Amino acid sequence: MRILLVEDDREVANFVVKGLREANHVVEHAANGRDGLFMAASEQFDAIILDRMLPGGVDGLRLLETLRAQENAVPVLFLSALGQVDDRVKGLKAGGDDYLTKPFAFAELLARVEALTRRGKSDSPVTRLAVDDLEMDLLSRVVKRAGQKIDLQPREYRLLEYLMRHAGQVVTRTMLLEGVWDYHFDPQTNVIDVHVSRLRQKVDKPFPKPLLHTVRNAGYIMRSDSDV
Numbered sequence: 001m002r003i004l005l006v007e008d009d010r011e012v013a014n015f016v017v018k019g020l021r022e023a024n025h026v027v028e029h030a031a032n033g034r035d036g037l038f039m040a041a042s043e044q045f046d047a048i049i050l051d052r053m054l055p056g057g058v059d060g061l062r063l064l065e066t067l068r069a070q071e072n073a074v075p076v077l078f079l080s081a082l083g084q085v086d087d088r089v090k091g092l093k094a095g096g097d098d099y100l101t102k103p104f105a106f107a108e109l110l111a112r113v114e115a116l117t118r119r120g121k122s123d124s125p126v127t128r129l130a131v132d133d134l135e136m137d138l139l140s141r142v143v144k145r146a147g148q149k150i151d152l153q154p155r156e157y158r159l160l161e162y163l164m165r166h167a168g169q170v171v172t173r174t175m176l177l178e179g180v181w182d183y184h185f186d187p188q189t190n191v192i193d194v195h196v197s198r199l200r201q202k203v204d205k206p207f208p209k210p211l212l213h214t215v216r217n218a219g220y221i222m223r224s225d226s227d228v
Contacts, residue, residue, distance in 0.1 A: 001046035002026045006036030008054055019106045022172035032056030037063045045074055047113050052080035061094045068095035075116035107178040129164040131211055132224035156199050163222040172219040
């Protein structure tokens with residue numbers, strides 16, 4: 001997707017841009033409301049992540065109201081430190097499609113942005129995940145491959161579930177740290193490598209073909225050969 005981020009906080013912007021690009025999205029960044037409005041009105045985006053309080057004479061609400069007045073229906077997610085009920089209501093009434101308050105988890109931000117582009121599709125509750133002959137029953141928490149039960153430690157189970165839910169997609173280390181370990185910073189340890197190695201020993205090694213692949217300088221991907 002091509003995403004516009006309108007955010008004046010440099011650290012937040014760098015963090016979000018880095019994460020979105022790791023997830024293979026194309027990201028444009030505007031550091032103030034005036035530039036953001038110009039880019040949003042003159043270019044095509046699949047989604048916009050918009051801060052409420054912006055320099056440049058155009059705040060987030062005004063920016064969005066202007067877009068909607070121009071019948072621009074691009075999905076917009078507000079990302080704001082203004083988290084009171086009234087703030088969220090104002091954002092949604094101004095035409096926002098979703099509202100996420102700071103501080104936030106990047107994995108949730110990514111999931112919400114991607115969900116905005118899927119609007120209109122109905123999703124049934126997922127109770128079973130499958131990649132090739134690997135199966136995970138989310139209700140009984142039983143994992144099997146080729147009919148053989150695989151015993152996993154709780155963290156291994158959570159790691160595998162995250163990878164299977166994103167099967168066919170590159171999962172970055174940032175996504176794993178947030179989605180599996182609930183870390184919102186890089187602990188500078190090899191915790192991910194250790195757990196991925198253990199998971200491979202149980203899920204891949206006893207079987208003829210691997211499903212968990214390393215994507216160099218990017219992260220990991222769970223896929224069968226047929227997805228290659």
